Amino acid sequence: MTAERSPPYLAAIDLESYEGVEQIQDSKELAYTGGLVTTVTTSNLDKAFALLKDAVARFPVYLVVFGLETQQDVVDLLDAGAAKVFVRSQQAAELKGVKALDLSRVVYCPTASVGEDTQAVDGTPYGLLLQNVGSVENVSNILKELGKDRPPVYVSKQHITEQEAVELARQDAVPIIPASQLSIAPEASSESVRVASLLLAQVKSDRPDGLFTTLVTDERGVALGLVYSNEESVAESLRSGRGVYHSRKRGLWRKGDTSGDWQELVRVDADCDQDTLCFVVRQQGHGFCHLQTATCFGQYRGLSRLQKTLQGRKRSAPEGSYTARLFNDSKMLNAKIMEEASELTEAQSKEDIAFEAADVLYFTLTKAVAAGVSLEDIERNLDAKSVKVKRRKGDAKRPYAEKFGVTTNGTSSTTKEEIKEAESRPKSKDDPAGLDKEGKIRMNRLVTSQSTPEEVQEALKRPSQRSSEKIMGIVNPIIKDIRERGDTALLEYTHKFEKATSLTTPVLKAPFPDELMQLPPETIEAIDISYENIRKFHAAQKESKPLEVETMPGVVCSRFVRPIENVGLYVPGGTAVLPSTALMLGVPAQVAGCKRIVLASPPRADGKLTPEVVYAAHKVGAESIVLAGGAQAVAAMAYGTDNVTKVDKILGPGNQFVTAAKMIVSNDTSANVSIDMPAGPSEVLVIADKTANPAFVASDLLSQAEHGVDSQVVCIAVALNESEVQAIEDELHKQAMALPRVDMVRGAISHSVTLVVKDIQEAMALSNQYAPEHLILQVQDPLAVREMVQNAGSVFCGAWTPESVGDYSAGVNHSLPTYGYAKQYSGVNLASYVKHITSSNLTSEGLRNVGKAVMQLAKVEELEAHRRAVEIRLEFLDKQAASASSPSVIFVSAVFNASKEGIYQSGNVTEELKVRRPDLARHISTAPTYKQKGDRIPHPTTGTNTFLAYLNVFSRESREHVLDIATQKLLLGDEFGRKFVYIQSS
Numbered sequence: 013m014t015a016e017r018s019p020p021y022l023a024a025i026d027l028e029s030y031e032g033v034e035q036i037q038d039s040k041e042l043a044y045t046g047g048l049v050t051t052v053t054t055s056n057l058d059k060a061f062a063l064l065k066d067a068v069a070r071f072p073v074y075l076v077v078f079g080l081e082t083q084q085d086v087v088d089l090l091d092a093g094a095a096k097v098f099v100r101s102q103q104a105a106e107l108k109g110v111k112a113l114d115l116s117r118v119v120y121c122p123t124a125s126v127g128e129d130t131q132a133v134d135g136t137p138y139g140l141l142l143q144n145v146g147s148v149e150n151v152s153n154i155l156k157e158l159g160k161d162r163p164p165v166y167v168s169k170q171h172i173t174e175q176e177a178v179e180l181a182r183q184d185a186v187p188i189i190p191a192s193q194l195s196i197a198p199e200a201s202s203e204s205v206r207v208a209s210l211l212l213a214q215v216k217s218d219r220p221d222g223l224f225t226t227l228v229t230d231e232r233g234v235a236l237g238l239v240y241s242n243e244e245s246v247a248e249s250l251r252s253g254r255g256v257y258h259s260r261k262r263g264l265w266r267k268g269d270t271s272g273d274w275q276e277l278v279r280v281d282a283d284c285d286q287d288t289l290c291f292v293v294r295q296q297g298h299g300f301c302h303l304q305t306a307t308c309f310g311q312y313r314g315l316s317r318l319q320k321t322l323q324g325r326k327r328s329a330p331e332g333s334y335t336a337r338l339f340n341d342s343k344m345l346n347a348k349i350m351e352e353a354s355e356l357t358e359a360q361s362k363e364d365i366a367f368e369a370a371d372v373l374y375f376t377l378t379k380a381v382a383a384g385v386s387l388e389d390i391e392r393n394l395d396a397k398s399v400k401v402k403r404r405k406g407d408a409k410r411p412y413a414e415k416f417g418v419t420t421n422g423t424s425s426t427t428k429e430e431i432k433e434a435e436s437r438p439k440s441k442d443d444p445a446g447l448d449k450e451g452k453i454r455m456n457r458l459v460t461s462q463s464t465p466e467e468v469q470e471a472l473k474r475p476s477q478r479s480s481e482k483i484m485g486i487v488n489p490i491i492k493d494i495r496e497r498g499d500t501a502l503l504e505y506t507h508k509f510e511k512a513t514s515l516t517t518p519v520l521k522a523p524f525p526d527e528l529m530q531l532p533p534e535t536i537e538a539i540d541i542s543y544e545n546i547r548k549f550h551a552a553q554k555e556s557k558p559l560e561v562e563t564m565p566g567v568v569c570s571r572f573v574r575p576i577e578n579v580g581l582y583v584p585g586g587t588a589v590l591p592s593t594a595l596m597l598g599v600p601a602q603v604a605g606c607k608r609i610v611l612a613s614p615p616r617a618d619g620k621l622t623p624e625v626v627y628a629a630h631k632v633g634a635e636s637i638v639l640a641g642g643a644q645a646v647a648a649m650a651y652g653t654d655n656v657t658k659v660d661k662i663l664g665p666g667n668q669f670v671t672a673a674k675m676i677v678s679n680d681t682s683a684n685v686s687i688d689m690p691a692g693p694s695e696v697l698v699i700a701d702k703t704a705n706p707a708f709v710a711s712d713l714l715s716q717a718e719h720g721v722d723s724q725v726v727c728i729a730v731a732l733n734e735s736e737v738q739a740i741e742d743e744l745h746k747q748a749m750a751l752p753r754v755d756m757v758r759g760a761i762s763h764s765v766t767l768v769v770k771d772i773q774e775a776m777a778l779s780n781q782y783a784p785e786h787l788i789l790q791v792q793d794p795l796a797v798r799e800m801v802q803n804a805g806s807v808f809c810g811a812w813t814p815e816s817v818g819d820y821s822a823g824v825n826h827s828l829p830t831y832g833y834a835k836q837y838s839g840v841n842l843a844s845y846v847k848h849i850t851s852s853n854l855t856s857e858g859l860r861n862v863g864k865a866v867m868q869l870a871k872v873e874e875l876e877a878h879r880r881a882v883e884i885r886l887e888f889l890d891k892q893a894a895s896a897s898s899p900s901v902i903f904v905s906a907v908f909n910a911s912k913e914g915i916y917q918s919g920n921v922t923e924e925l926k927v928r929r930p931d932l933a934r935h936i937s938t939a940p941t942y943k944q945k946g947d948r949i950p951h952p953t954t955g956t957n958t959f960l961a962y963l964n965v966f967s968r969e970s971r972e973h974v975l976d977i978a979t980q981k982l983l984l985g986d987e988f989g990r991k992f993v994y995i996q997s998s
Contacts, residue, residue: 017284018164020181021210022049022074023191027056027063036067042191044250045211045280047072047095049166049188053079058481061092068093069392071279074166078121082475082763083107090117091401098141098166113401119166139163148176155183174205181213196251198244208247214286223258226289228300231278231388233292234316236300237308239267241289246280253277255293273297273304315387318374322381338375339382349375452745453754455713455727455761457737459768460778471765472782474831475693475722480672487643487672494647499655505644510585512619512639518648519655520621520637522630528620529627539591539624542821543631546599549823553842554603566858570851575605578657579845580649580685581634582664582674583625585614585641591624592819596826597664597840598632604845609634610657612649612664614641642666643673650677650685663688663840665827688844692831693722696815697784699775699797700740701730704790708811710743712788713764714757715816717748721759726782727766728775730791737768776800783834786815805834856889 023042027050036042048067052060052075060075067073072095077086083106086097090113098119099107107118119139140163145151151167158165167180168188177187187210195204217224223240230236239257241249245264249256252266255275259265268274275293282289298304306312312320322335329336338345352375356368380390458471493501502518520528531539558572581597584590594611601609611634615621621637629637638645638656646666652658662674662685674687696716700709713725729737748757769775772791779787783803791797794809801807805828808815819826827840838844854862863882870879 017281018184018186019045019047019072020186020214020282021046021177021194021207022166022186022188023047023194024168024188025050025191027051027059030059030063032062032066036070039191042194043070043253044277045207047074048191049074049076049098051076051079052089054081054085057085060089061482064089064092064094068396072096074098074119076121077103083110087113087401090399093396093399095399096139104138110401116163117399119164137163139166141166141168143168145169148179151180151185152183155185172205174200174209177205178209178213181210184214196247198247198251206247207250208243211250211280211282212243212246215282215289216287218287221260223260224289225287226257226291228255228275228291228293230295230316231292232316232391234312235307235309236275236293236295239265241291246289249277249280249291255291268297271297271302273299275300315373315377318377319381319387322378326381335378338378342382345375345379345382349379452741453748453758453761454741454745455725456765457741457768458765460774461770468767468778471767472726472778474695474724475763483668483672484676487669487676490643491647491673491676494644494653495651498648498653502638502640502644502648502653502656505642506615506640509642509644510614510640511617512615515615515619515639517655518639518653520626520639522633522635524626524630524637529623529630531623531627535624536627538821539595539627539631542592542595543599543628545821545823546595546825547603550600550603550825550842564858564861566855566860567862568853568858570853571848572851573846574849575607575846576660577606578608578610578659578661579606580610580612580638580646580659580662582645582649582662582666582670583611583613584664584666584670591622591628592826593664594625594628595632598628598634600825600840600842601845602632604842606845608657608659610636610638610649610659612638612640612645614645615639641670643669646670646673646677650680650683659685661686661688661845663827663844665691665830668692688827688840689829689837690831690833691829692833693724694719694786695724695726695784695830696786696788697726697728697779697782698788699728699730699772699779699791700732701772701791702732702736703792703811705811706736706739706743707747708814709740709790710747712790712815713744714747714751715814715819716786717757717760717764718751718753719760720756721762723760725760725764726784728778729766729768730772730775731770732768737766740766772797772800779804783829783832785828785830785834786818788813788815803835805829805839859885860889 023046025036025042025048030050036048042048048063048071050060050063050073057080064073073093074096075089075094076098077089078098078100080086080103083103086099086103086107087110090097094117096117096119098121100121100123104118104120107113108115114137116137116139118137119141120136121141121143140158142151142154142165145167146169148169151165155162155165164186165184166186166188169176172187172189172193177189180187189205189210193203193205195201195206196208197204197206200206200209212224215224219225223242224246226239226241228236228239240260242258245256245258248264248266254277255267257265257267266274274296275291276296277291278294279292280289281292295306299306301308306316306320311317325333325335326339329339338348349372352368352371356365356372359365359368377387380386456471458468460468463471490505494505499518503515506515506518507513555573558570560568560570562568579601581594581601583593583597594613598609598611609632611625611629613621613625619639621639626637636657638648640648646662648656649659649662662677664670666674671691675690677683677685678687694716696712698709698712709727713727716723717725727740729740732740744761748754748761751757767778769778776797780800780802785805786808787801787804787806788808789797790811798807798809806818806824806826808818818824825840828834829837829839859882863886866882867879870876870882
């Protein structure tokens with residue numbers, strides 16, 4: 013017999029079509045016995061987590077995970093409550109290294125021949141999955157070979173019949189049956205399999221009458237009574253969803269039909285000897301017993317009795333009931349819980365501990381019942397915790413730890429604590445990730461000439477990220493909470509996630525206290541040098557003057573720069589201290605002239621920021637630092653709080669939660685905030701030819717791999733032979749083993765790759781397709797190769813330019829697009845902090861020149877108001893010209909000496925001249941020799957020298973001055989001159 017009790021069958025469902033809990037709640041074929049099984053892939057991983065959340069409290073869920081790419085996804089599913097996972101051999105080997113994992117939750121599915129199946133699980137706690145077997149007889153032979161003391165065996169067969177399924181169950185194998193094939197009908201069709209037959213296939217009666225002894229319990233396992241069942245009553249119970257038994261007097265017994273004290277069926281199981289059934293029910297009415305007691309063995313006791321009493325008090329409490337008072341006064345109830353918990357901690361004797369623990373349980377259960385939470389809910393939660401694979405350290409929170417003299421991480425201000433913000437999980441020494449068969453840290457290797465394009469693309473796939481739907485489901489409520497509760501919510505999240513429970517304000521405002529910036533002189537010098545180099549490079553990006561272009565006569569277009577007034581800069585905590593990010597984000601903001609610079613960075617557990625970050629914030633002129641990380645920090649800057657300044661743009665890298673929050677707020681019009689770019693885990697691509705130093709190449713790869721296990725590093729080896737590639741791999745292992753973050757490195761190396769290519773053209777084609785965050789060219793002529801770069805965040809040229817200099821002090825910015833976004837985005841630069849505003853300035857001549865085109869396009873687009881805005885102005889100009897053409901005497905002034913009034917009045921040409929003859933007016937205004945009345949200047953059309961006689965041509969002065977026709981024509985031109993009555997000189 014198997015060492016553990018397995019379900020009588022597994023119902024297979026299609027995860028792709030899973031829509032929600034109702035889908036399984038409403039199916040009686042799935043509800044009362046057996047378990048669920050489904051296949052999980054990377055594309056439906058989010059649905060798998062949803063299924064576990066919905067179903068794990070009702071029945072065991074088994075998952076086929078052959079299609080998952082990472083061990084972590086499998087571990088996460090087990091941690092979320094999956095009963096078991098069906099894996100291939102490589103996955104099974106990887107799961108051996110997971111410390112807290114009970115390996116009996118792993119079921120091995122061989123791909124070898126049937127004869128080798130038993131060897132795969134021999135001497136292991138693994139279960140065995142036999143997939144798509146040809147016949148039940150073959151399975152019988154394997155079961156006999158495995159013997160009685162074997163792990164469970166699960167069997168799937170195409171077009172399985174009820175007879176075959178029952179036969180497998182009788183041999184203690186677990187048949188896998190499509191859920192659509194299961195039936196609770198009394199009679200089976202040729203294609204269906206009856207659930208009752210599967211349930212009873214393993215059960216045998218030890219009674220002469222063939223009845224099955226049946227123990228009825230509540231959801232907590234408290235025995236309610238002993239009855240009997242047969243195949244008919246079991247089938248009817250499953251069909252009706254209630255407790256139906258067999259009475260030796262009355263036959264089929266629907267218990268409670270007369271009294272109303274019936275049972276809602278929860279689950280049916282068999283005992284370990286397979287001779288007794290257990291019906292788990294939810295009792296309705298007074299109780300199970302005909303004497304109207306809760307059980308046939310008397311009333312409930314202990315917690316069950318307390319719960320029943322509290323539930324009764326909630327429905328109808330006697331006048332003056334203390335419990336009713338607690339239900340109605342939540343503040344008092346919370347105070348009593350804290351009081352009794354405190355007294356329990358002070359209790360010493362067995363009697364006192366029992367007394368105080370009882371009080372704690374009473375008040376705790378009162379709070380639970382008030383919220384509609386039952387003991388069964390609490391126990392299911394405990395059961396779920398019992399199958400957790402990932403373990404929390406479980407340190408006490410600071411106020412309680414200090415009260416009892418407990419030392420926790422982060423208590424000492426001299427301890428350099430890592431803020432666990434990112435998803436990076438170091439690999440344990442037992443985890444084989446990133447190691448080859450010899451135990452060396454080694455990247456995967458692929459020779460492109462021996463691989464298909466699909467295999468190359470698969471090798472370059474970045475590490476899978478958590479499903480966006482799952483991330484959004486976490487981030488959206490946080491953003492909503494910050495919007496609604498502001499600083500209060502922000503502080504709570506900092507207390508929760510950063511463990512900085514001593515913080516009383518979420519913001520540190522400038523000027524920052526000197527004691528928060530105490531650093532060694534060498535660190536200050538390093539920051540100062542980096543600051544100055546970054547400042548120089550970004551200051552050089554400033555535009556010296558506005559751009560101005562006359563696109564056609566009288567049409568001047570210009571563009572000028574203005575800084576974004578308020579910027580929010582996110583500086584991650586995660587697994588490393590990052591003052592360099594504060595500089596990379598803050599210095600360009602300062603150079604651009606942003607009025608308000610707000611930093612956000614998660615504090616340490618002692619509530620303080622690292623002094624390096626505070627000093628960097630001081631250098632860049634930040635007005636404040638938000639003491640928070642994650643989505644909550646992004647939300648606070650996007651919407652503003654009482655203490656956090658609302659910003660216009662948010663910049664900076666972060667984990668998936670930070671990136672998701674940035675995307676959400678940038679798409680919310682009420683936030684009115686923009687972001688720099690999407691971001692993902694850090695990455696580098698190194699192109700190395702025969703001139704590259706293997707030690708340099710390895711060091712560049714490792715400098716990115718140490719960021720976190722979700723980072724990726726790629727080496728493209730250009731025409732390197734086996735020994736040359738091996739030299740790089742040997743250096744990688746040697747240098748990695750000397751790093752303090754070697755476990756981080758191994759995680760990144762496990763999904764990193766070396767591609768061996770034939771030439772630099774192929775290398776650059778792959779690089780441009782990958783679009784790396786950092787591209788390092790360790791080749792013979794890096795500047796020539798740089799001309800081939802199409803997509804990259806930042807390029808590092810030659811042997812003496814490690815990526816590290818760009819990360820810190822060279823001057824270029826290290827906030828760069830990742831995850832392939834270098835195809836569309838630039839890294840952070842001065843332009844990230846400014847707006848370009850355009851301006852148009854037209855004269856009347858300009859409007860005449862461009863107006864016709866504008867009106868025609870507006871007409872095409874059927875935007876009449878646009879067209880009319882131009883037409884009205886042109887009509888106005890035409891009316892002015894028409895009024896000037898009517899016969900009238902225009903008094904003109906011919907100025908032939910400096911003593912007469914000229915066309916130059918108070919330094920300006922007359923307005924009428926501007927309207928009538930803009931060409932003359934512009935010529936007069938701009939003529940460099942037009943300083944004195946009577947000066948000779950070239951005529952704008954003929955170029956001949958003319959006396960300065962323009963001013964009063966259209967001034968309508970009262971006194972007459974005579975100008976001969978020839979001079980008028982010279983000054984005004986024939987076309988314009990013919991419109992006037994000329995006054996001949998006497």
